[in-house]
Amino acid sequence: MTAAPPQIPSDGTPVATEPTAQSVSHVSGKENVRGGALDFLRFLASLLIVVYHYGAESPMRIERFAQVFSRGFLATDFFLILSGYVLGRAYGASTLSGRLSTPQFWVRRAARVWPGHLAVLAMLAMLVVALNAIGTDAHKPSRFAWDQLIPQAFLVHAWGFPSDGWNLPSWSLSALIVCYALFPSFWRAVSKIRHAWLLPLLGLVILAAFEVLAETVFDQGLADLRFQFGVVRALPLFILGVCLARTVDMRWPSEGAAHALLWGGVALLVITQPLDRYALPDPLLFDAPSLLAIAMIVLGAGRLPVKRPQRWIEEGAKLSFALFITHIFVGVIYWSAVHKLIDTVPIGIGWQWLMWLAGFPLAYGGAWLFHRYIDQPLQDRIQPLLRRSS
Structure with a gap:
């Protein structure tokens, strides 16, 4: 789930893949506690990304109803910050102690991200070939230029290589590859403070x-x-997440202050969202308080122990990575069929809205199938090999 000039969507990404946002140790001593506030926010952000991308397919631009539907870029920012936070909490101690070497860390992160990404990209390529073979085009065919497929496959398209098509949200994975490579150095630096x-x-x-x-x-x-310049955008947000993780490691702030930060951040985010970003004298007047609010929420929620974990939140958060990398693929299939039907048969506006809403359970269903039958089996094979090699 995605930035560019205003007319081009800015993707978001549930980039904090395994371990999940609350699978790290909490200051209360509880281990592997999931289903808490950060996982819930991760689930909501993944939903916002899908709403943002699928909003362009609705009978009417949905940002007319509320500005929040145009905030996909904030979901991106949240996930980039959360990725730095999660990796710091999960791998910071082993990085400092030497139990996990820098090359081992790099291999683990690449192995977690790359196989699923390549699987979806291959599925997209086969889909486009199949559609062309039967004499039709994929929905928005200009997005599927073959010369952009190789940079995406190697995840270098956020390093200055132009690639605005295929699995569009994957630019953030490309940017995060650089962040992962630099994470051990970042963690050692912030640990000196x-x-x-x-x-x-x-x-x-x-x-x-x-x-x-x-x-x-x-x-x-x-x-x-x-x-194509996604690395420039991702690095400072990832570093901010790393700084927040180290802050929580040092048991700061107090739990009382963490509650205040969490709810203060939520209030600030709610207050800023009705604003029209592009009507302000400078978009930074919207961006700065929104990012401050997100940082407050991550720090506050991360510092608090999970007292009542919810299984449905945990499962929703687990699906966020699969949803992020598959919803474009599902959308190409579904929206190609929907728009072809609308162009062929007169369909009332009410039915068009119902067809649009049906895209969301289909996206989650596709994500579940991908997680269950492709991504998880791949990881079940890869991770034991990595553990043995370590």
Whole structure:
């Protein structure tokens, strides 16, 4: 689930793949606790990404009803921050102690992301070939240029290589490959800071510096950068997540303050969402408080132990990675059929809305099938091999 000029969607990604957002140790001593606040937010953000992408297929642009439906880029920001946070909490200690070497960490992260990505990309390629063979085109065929397939397969298309088609949200995976490579260095650097309260400030200062860099070099804000420059956008958000993880490792703030941060962040995010980002004198007037609110939420929710884990939240969060990389594939099949039907048969606006709503359970169903029968079996084969090699 995705930035560029205003007319081009900015994808989001449930990038904090295994381990999940709340599968790391909490300060209360509970291990592997899932189904809490961060997993719930991850589930909601993945839903927002699908709504954002599928919104273009609705009978009417849904952002007319509420500005929140145009906030897919905030879901991206949340997942990029969460990815840094989760990896810091899950792998920070083993990185410092040497139990997990830097090459081992790189291989584990690549093995978690690349097989599923390649599987979906292959499915998309076969689908486009099949549609062309029967004399029709995929929905929005200009998105499937064959010369862009190779950069996407190697996950380098956010490193300056233009690629705005195929599995569009995968730009964030490409950017995160760089973040993963640098994570051990980031963690060792933030671990040298002895005052916990400095770490969130450091993360926000780095984010501000990258914002200035983007404005100076690209004449655009971070959230509006084209997909091919995704590394520039992802790095400061990932670093902010790493800083927040180290802050929680140092047991700061107190649980009382964490509650205040969590709900204060939620309130700030709710207050800012009705604003029209492009009607403001500078989009940064919307972006800055929104990112601050997200950082407050991640820090507050991450610091609090999960007291009442919910199984449905855990399962929803587990599906977020599969949903992220498969919903475009499901959408190509479904929306190609829907728009062909609408062009052929007169269909009332009410039925068109019902057909649009049906796309969401189909997207989740496709994600579940992919997770159950493709991604999880691949990981069940790959991970034991990695453990033995370690």
